[in-house]
């Protein structure tokens with residue numbers, strides 16, 4: 001899959017057409033889940049696809065402040081209990097989001113605070129927990145992208161915005177070189193083109209309320225993800241964010257590497273001058 005270009009194209013869509021998907025499309029999603037990427041392969045996970053009735057069932061138990069994005073389809077990732085269950089679900093879920101983009105489908109992550117409430121609402125008797133919810137279908141996206149660009153009363157243009165509508169932290173601010181706070185303009189002598197693409201891929205990852213409460217340190221043969229507690233992001237969503245951004249970095253870099261880039265959870269045995277409010281979530285050899 002051309003993850004890099006799919007990431008460029010992806011954005012959260014919150015307005016969906018009432019169009020049905022074919023059984024073949026649903027099967028493609030299930031198949032991708034089965035053979036798709038895992039952050040921690042031994043965590044047991046299941047996929048549940050809710051068709052049509054999902055909107056009624058999930059109303060009040062998922063979404064920002066219980067406000068559910070209405071969509072014809074939802075996918076739920078169920079996970080066994082594990083300290084990294086949420087990061088793993090974020091990783092898997094973002095892989096599915098990009099698969100949906102490849103299938104020309106739109107999607108939006110949906111927050112949940114109470115797995116049991118979601119299971120009760122949907123009527124699931126699984127002993128796994130609901131770790132992630134994603135709304136999807138054919139979106140009504142074009143209207144969002146056209147706007148008036150008014151420079152003066154006589155200089156008005158209708159423009160269609162390309163790329164991301166949600167503003168993102170630029171790569172220069174997101175990725176430090178060698179140690180905390182050391183910025184680089186990432187000229188060619190520092191990194192190769194594929195690494196630059198992977199940095200960019202990480203910079204456009206979706207996050208809860210678009211907060212992006214993380215930074216990277218690039219240490220030549222190692223990439224480190226440092227995360228901070230964000231006052232607006234709950235613990236579970238913060239962990240989903242981590243898995244999502246780890247997936248963006250690894251998936252893009254893996255496109256040009258002979259082996260899949262694999263994250264290791266926890267801190268390496270080197271101090272990087274990380275400030276108190278941050279901690280290292282994981283690192284990978286690059």
Ligand SMILES: Cc1cc2nc3c(=O)[nH]c(=O)nc-3n(C[C@H](O)[C@H](O)[C@H](O)COP(=O)(O)O)c2cc1C
Nearest residue numbers: 011012063064109110111166206207208209210240
């Ligand atoms: C863990 C997580 C939970 C989210 N929950 C919601 C939600 O409940 N409702 C919603 O409208 N958007 C939700 N979002 C989408 C974010 O608001 C969106 O990703 C962010 O604003 C960035 O925009 P983008 O996805 O278009 O890049 C969630 C995103 C993440 C990663």
